Amino acid sequence: MSDDSQRLPVTTDQDVVRVRQLVRTVAVAVKLSLVDQTKIVTAASELARNTLVYGGGGEVEVSRVQNDRRAGIRIVFADQGPGIIDLELALTDGYTTGGGLGLGLSGARRLVDEFEIDTEPGKGTTITIVKWCR
Amino acid sequence: MERVPVLKIGDILLVSIQIDMEDQVALQLQEDLAERIVATGVHGVIIDISALDIVDSFVGRTIAAIASVSRVLDAETVVVGMRPAVAITLVELGLSLPGVRTALNVELGIALLGRRETVTIDGDDEPADDGSDPAAVHTS
Numbered sequence A: 001m002s003d004d005s006q007r008l009p010v011t012t013d014q015d016v017v018r019v020r021q022l023v024r025t026v027a028v029a030v031k032l033s034l035v036d037q038t039k040i041v042t043a044a045s046e047l048a049r050n051t052l053v054y055g056g057g058g059e060v061e062v063s064r065v066q067n068d069r070r071a072g073i074r075i076v077f078a079d080q081g082p083g084i085i086d087l088e089l090a091l092t093d094g095y096t097t098g099g100g101l102g103l104g105l106s107g108a109r110r111l112v113d114e115f116e117i118d119t120e121p122g123k124g125t126t127i128t129i130v131k132w133c134r
Numbered sequence B: 001m002e003r004v005p006v007l008k009i010g011d012i013l014l015v016s017i018q019i020d021m022e023d024q025v026a027l028q029l030q031e032d033l034a035e036r037i038v039a040t041g042v043h044g045v046i047i048d049i050s051a052l053d054i055v056d057s058f059v060g061r062t063i064a065a066i067a068s069v070s071r072v073l074d075a076e077t078v079v080v081g082m083r084p085a086v087a088i089t090l091v092e093l094g095l096s097l098p099g100v101r102t103a104l105n106v107e108l109g110i111a112l113l114g115r116r117e118t119v120t121i122d123g124d125d126e127p128a129d130d131g132s133d134p135a136a137v138h139t140s
């Protein structure tokens, strides 16, 4: 499904900046509209920061994807942190355990076309997002 | 670590964010601005974000914090130059930047701050907010 994919570690603030830049580059390459580029980069920034802050660091994989109709970009955020105990709560606007605004997860979900969370307490969290060209 | 420069122009501190800021750089900017407001005694802060291609919750939260801290230190903050795609994304993210005044560009931002000052000198603390002000764009 994906032709080429690129991986980046997420262990520092600087890595979060690198994730934003890579996502921007790929979003431009798959010809997402300017607004959609902005949305996917913003969502990636939120999720990469969560990987760093709550997941204790991890890895991001950015791929170009293609189905029979459209091109798109898929990003996978993976960590081996504590996992998300109450997923429904974590996805609620305004819920935070870290003194944030609690908008990262719920906001990122609104900004993308596909959003999938795989999390297990004590094992870690993997979040996959996809944005398709219109 | 990079640092965002803060310029003093008359009674205003002007910050033009030209880099994709790491979180620590944004926090440092918040500290630098608070110190410069006190050191210079200015009454206005303009944050130009026209070069930013995204504003996420961290940068948004930092901007809101800068506005609150400046207000406590008797300075008004105006955020200028937000790109349309950034505005659309911010709203969908759920961040409305409550309490942050915005203007379309630096010139209108300066006009907005100048007008507030004139009004204050006239002895009227709250400028009439009838929505007819071309320089004032409210985000909340």
Ligand SMILES: Nc1ncnc2c1ncn2[C@@H]1O[C@H](COP(=O)(O)OP(=O)(O)OP(=O)(O)O)[C@@H](O)[C@H]1O
Binding pocket: A046, A050, A051, A054, A055, A079, A081, A082, A083, A084, A090, A091, A095, A096, A097, A098, A099, A100, A101, A102, A103, A104, A105, A106, A125, B057, B058
């Ligand atoms: N990768 C993760 N591993 C473990 N817990 C997580 C992870 N991502 C999010 N969480 C949990 O979900 C909560 C909500 O995350 P969300 O990003 O929505 O808000 P926040 O990071 O607290 O604040 P904001 O992103 O608005 O600054 C977090 O406070 C944290 O408890």
Ligand SMILES: [Mg+2]
Binding pocket: A046, A049, A050, A100, A103, A104, A105
């Ligand atoms: Mg977050």
